[in-house]
Amino acid sequence: MFVKFLDIVIGSLLMGGIYALIAVGFSLQYGVARVLNVAHGEFLMLGAFAAWSLFTLGGINPILSLVLCAPVFFMIGFLIHITLFRRLKISAESLAVFEGNSMLASFGLMFIVQNLALIIWGAPVKGYSYLAYPISFLGAVFSANRIVTLITSIIISVVFYLFLARTRTGKAIRAAAQDPVAAAHMGVSINKMLALCFGFGTMMAGLAGLLVSMTSIMVTPFMGMEYTLIAMIVVVLGGLGNIKGSFIGGFILGLVGTIVSYIQPGLSMVAFYLIFLLLLLVKPAGILAK
Amino acid sequence: MKILDVQGLKKKFGGLTATANVNFNIEQGEIVGLIGPNGAGKTTLFNLISGAITPDSGVITFKGKNIAGLKPYRICREGIARTFQSVKIFAKMSVFNHILIGYLFGDHKNKASGSSSEEVAKILDFVRLSGMSESRAGDLTLANQKRLEVARALATQPELLLLDEVMAGLNPTEVAETMELVRKIREKGITVIMIEHVMKAIMEICDRVIVLHHGEKLAEGKPEEITQNKSVIEVYLGDSACLPSET
């Protein structure tokens, strides 16, 4: 009984940490750059594949890969923003038009990235085994990689949280997320900020993907969309543009998902969508909004 | 006969009180002016009456029936029509179709005797837009667009018409024409409440004036009384919309 409880707790924290990461990334991209990036999950997928490739082909352990890949993913996001989305922003005559166009453009990106992954890695499911030995904790047995992933995701979250809360850039990002216009008036270089946030968003997705690959043996080019949807749901749960809300929302959803999986595996996504619908109907501003 | 009776109306948006316990009533056939500084809650009041937003508390009785919280289309069919501060027309639609929409959807009880085309033509004539029947609404001048909004509202056969700054942005000739139109509307038996900053219009055509400030009713009375009212003068002092001799 206690084992089950502990398992649920760890599972929730684990998934919650990952969900929080992708949600924060998505929130940054929508909240600040106003891009509803439907391709977000695809970058998670790329992160997972990056870990797989580096591990199976290069022998590099995933923790090291995290450090190596973070700047790469950031650059990818940054570049995508300045080449594609900035261009769309300039040509759009209103924010709503830009939001719609950028969402559609991200759909295009989604197809391209998925297809590229399919070409490079092929369709069959991949996985690797790292730190898959059992360790004993409080009388229960857990797989080491789960614990490591959990600790790593918490560390990343905390680091990023501190970055947002303490550093100047971080504060500028939060300001821009709350009110882009006001932030611009206060001297925040808005174009740089948008690209920066978009880059951070991609980076978080990539990191989340790396973490996922450590505990899941199901890495496929099609795994991304589910995470995009989860990110969407968490962000609505926590409130659009509300970074703290995305953190908390991620953990809430992690808990719900783990519990539902225990009761009826395979229905966790259905549970998420139902929560999503309920949220949209009852409190679209998010349960954590004022 | 009291056509509209508002009691204890309250509305808050987050921390901001837009409407704070407003009470007043309107007699059938009156032209009542609703004035107050910007942000006083005039349009919010219209929104509450027309159903665009729901009040937090309070009762709005129209012809004896409580309409507070009903959806806009219901209230329209009950007999209240309105125009908007920022003209909300259907840009790509013809003038004729605008009025046709009001006519087709606005009134479910007493459909007028003639065919729809005849009735629309009558209204076009009434607001003096007959020559523009086939024009695209988006191509009209502001003055004509405002008239079109009024026409569309009239097509719904209202008993109470709410005009929200219908004279804003009009030149003196257009203002005079609009004043004439409002008089004609009252002659048809329709009660009018008008939000206006153009004081000339308020003074000349309104039977009564209600003054709002910070969401509360500050004063109420005949136009001449209002201009003498100390608190009203205080409130308007420093505000660009000054009293009496302003056009």
Add this chain to the structure above:
Amino acid sequence: MKDKTKKYSLFAGFIVILLLLISLPSYASSYRVIFVTNILMYVILTLSWVIFSGPTGYISLATAAFFGIGVYTSAVLSGTLSLPFVILIGALASFCLAFVVGSLTLRLRGMYFTMFTFALVQLISNFAHWYEVNVTGTVGRLVISLDSTIIYYSILVVFCLVLLASYFIKRSKFGLALQSIGESEEAAAHSGINVTLVKVTTFAISAFFMGAVGAVMTMRWTYVDPPTAFDIRLSFMPLLMAIFGGMGNLFSPIIGSSIFAYLEEILTTKFPYYYMLLFGGAMLLVIVFMPHGIEGVFRKFQKNNKQESAKKT
């Protein structure tokens, strides 16, 4: 005068094409017939999508959901009822789902509505998958497939029906209300139009035809499972085709979707591995370089968003 001759010649041209289509199986190969069937599927989906998303500006991504409902209805009932009934029930099932979903979600701001319709497809697909794994025991079901000529004529019927529906909606009182909602929801509501009812009904009508075409297309496959039935690409394609072709009148979506579908068919056969890459690239090109096609839809989208936030002033 010019306008009338233009109208008559377009109409005449259309009749000619229709006659050619009706007689197609008699002079074309079976392969050709199937090819045209697939194109017509996309044309119908695009026209259905435009019925709702065109005038209102709400971008629905639920197309795949309604199509899939039609597919599954057909798969379940195919042995037991005659074809017309199967198609009708599939269409009605989608109609009902759309009505319910629409009633709940059409009060949302445009972007939230779009997100939800996107999630809806996954919700239904996931649920179907879970149901098949845990309740019926087998994932996917076998379908009794029919002769390609029967399928072709069924689709042609649905095509004519959706055309008629589009045409009559546009010219009716209902269409007028729809148009006004697209331009200014608030003004429409204050003119006596029950905006929610009109939006929901239109959404349901568009879903009806999506379900119908799904029910027909099932007969072409021998096996259906949730990913095939609820393929998210079927939500994006009509959207892209409508933007590409334009939505100003009845013919532009038809032309746009025919061209696009034709290209798609060729690309999938020639480049099965790069197809999504090309499609994604095409999407980006259309969006970046053909913003005018998009303007119409998103102008309404903008009005939807503005209207909700303007209520607070």
